[in-house]
Amino acid sequence: MSQLPDYLPEAVLRFNDLALDALPGPGDASLESAHRYCSHLARRHYENFIVVSPFLPTELRRHFYHVYAYCRWSDDLADETGDTGLSLELLDWWDGELQACYENEFRHPVFIALRETIDRFDIPIAPFRDLLTAFRQDQVVTRYRTYADVLEYCRYSANPVGRLVLYLCGYRDRERQLLSDATCTALQLANFWQDVRVDLEKGRIYLPLEDLGRYHYTEEDLEAGVVDDRFRGLMSYQVNRTRRLFDEGLGLCGMVDARVGLDIELFNRCGSALLDQIERRRFDVLSRRPTLSSARKAGLFLKYALKRLWIR
Template identity: 30%
Template structure:
């Protein structure tokens, strides 16, 4: 199996909506974004699947060394090898790859966020940095596109937090800021124990409206000259905003289930967005 095959399988097996946005890219850009996505999956899986925080920290330290080996031309892992190949054509700074690992490591250090300022740093590291790297791979002419990529990454991560709130709670994590739980009179115990209430619904509506503002802000900042090259991000935005509407239609019943779109629906949205964006 080649490094590219490994990354392709890693991306496809995840079932992520991101996978559908990559399918329409030219081969060189598709290989590069698959490598970046596989890297994110590898380091995220370390945190989500490793029960021992000390072991997870050790594994993340190994990935930090692998990023250094990628920069030095001697990667060991198939994902590292694919990233090295991608780096010959696209600007993928080691500093930004390391910052993604910094974000994953935050999950080993804290399970709560006092306010949105603290959560924003986490979202920046695990999502906006990925968006900035992806923008480099997709290609752009106007640097304003990087502001779009930053805000779109924030919107994606806020959507993930809404979608995964129950799943995260079962891991002992609550990403919704503590001051907002207090503002809406939702005890953390309600999240952890899967208890719904009118206050919880109002809290989730607040979270969704903030995510929507980031989508609106991002799309307003995308220069017309880069719209076609950045279509994968527009596909993701279309899929994720459809998901948000589904969650709202289900009255934010996200504590006991993971609401998702079917693969066929994602593919339809991806094709339609690519054709008409």
């Protein structure tokens, strides 16, 4: 991008993943230009987002793009600077832009588009702001003493995404929100257990320190990559309680539009399959990062897609 729009801080020029070259030109504040940018950004990162599902209702895709673009910008502002102070400064700027959006003042294309979605589905500011709380926390908190502390982090980092999906699908009740929270928290935890080594290299440990103590395993052991009976017991403990959350969250699938329910079930089953993979490797997540193969993902998709079609 040759010239930065005047609504952007100069620091965002370093972010390669935000498709800055696709931003609408100066003076173009139209909704459709803003939507095209959000769509471009979401498709650029399609592998990470529900919008690629052929089962997602077509009329909702536009709004999923808008929400995704907000999440993408939030994530990159937090993680791509390499400078805690700058990340916090940019997150404060983004939070201010969010507040302005709710006050009908916006220039950034993400918020021009997001305002349409907020109005259409009457979405409160809380889930958007909660995500920023998690991103800020990641800048300053690198250890969690208890499992309850980790769950509290998930309340802000993961659960708002599921609640935004529910708002887009027209569901606002507490029962569905709690079931969504179970799946979203489980997905976040599964990602933590998958990325123990990756997070450690960033200076972060999401394994509860009280659980390390319970299994007489130390941070020094973790740094050294020790995989023994203590570590396997520690990881088995995390995997088992994460699996219970996935099981709880499955109850939501039959309580929403069948097309959305399939997407939720696929996310849930893929998360459970990742736990299976960790278990098959005897809980060694330190020597090599566990992943699901494309074939395994495709198999899960076919299995549960056919199941849903058969039920219908």
